[in-house]
Amino acid sequence: MSITSLLRSAAIATCLLTTLAGVRVAQAADATLYQQFGERAGLVALMDDFMQRLLADPRMNPFFKDVDQAHVKAQLVDQICEVAGGPCRLDGPDMKSVHNGVDITRADFNALVEVLQQAMDARGIPFSAQNQLLGKLAPMHRDIVNVP
Numbered sequence: 339m340s341i342t343s344l345l346r347s348a349a350i351a352t353c354l355l356t357t358l359a360g361v362r363v364a365q366a367a368d369a370t371l372y373q374q375f376g377e378r379a380g381l382v383a384l385m386d387d388f389m390q391r392l393l394a395d396p397r398m399n400p401f402f403k404d405v406d407q408a409h410v411k412a413q414l415v416d417q418i419c420e421v422a423g424g425p426c427r428l429d430g431p432d433m434k435s436v437h438n439g440v441d442i443t444r445a446d447f448n449a450l451v452e453v454l455q456q457a458m459d460a461r462g463i464p465f466s467a468q469n470q471l472l473g474k475l476a477p478m479h480r481d482i483v484n485v486p
């Protein structure tokens with residue numbers, strides 16, 4: 339094999355590898371938010387850990403210690419699945435009615451988001467996926483925060 343044809347083969351191989359790598363990157367970028375959270379199983383595991391962390395956090399424990407934790411977790415799985423573009427629908431009262439009987443300040447809301455971020459970090463959810471989800475949840479503060 340001449341040097342020229344060897345170089346040509348090497349160039350073709352490099353092109354092919356670059357293209358394949360490009361396809362892989364494109365596929366990763368196209369993964370839906372739901373997929374990046376590990377679909378339903380990933381969300382169930384995330385909400386299990388999130389609830390443990392809420393109960394362990396002295397700011398959040400008073401809110402969650404006496405609620406039906408299994409029910410709240412199941413509802414959150416459906417809600418986040420829906421918000422993230424997955425095949426679920428939250429079947430329950432709207433956010434305003436759910437949180438009506440609980441006094442919630444902006445600081446409480448921020449504390450809950452902080453705990454959620456810790457749970458997402460612990461599961462290795464990509465930072466961009468975390469931000470996308472938080473961007474979709476953040477506007478809900480208007481219905482949830484009910485104490486100035």
Ligand code: HEM
Nearest residue numbers: 401405410413414417430431436440442446447450475478
């Ligand atoms: C974006 C933020 C939040 C979302 C998406 C969210 C979502 C939910 C969902 C889906 C439920 C279950 C509703 C049902 O029973 O059908 C729930 C219940 C509850 N949430 Fe939130 N929530 C948020 C913020 C907060 C905050 C900041 C607090 C208090 C610090 C809070 C306290 C509670 C409590 C105590 C319940 C149980 C209510 C009950 O069973 O009586 N939530 N939430």
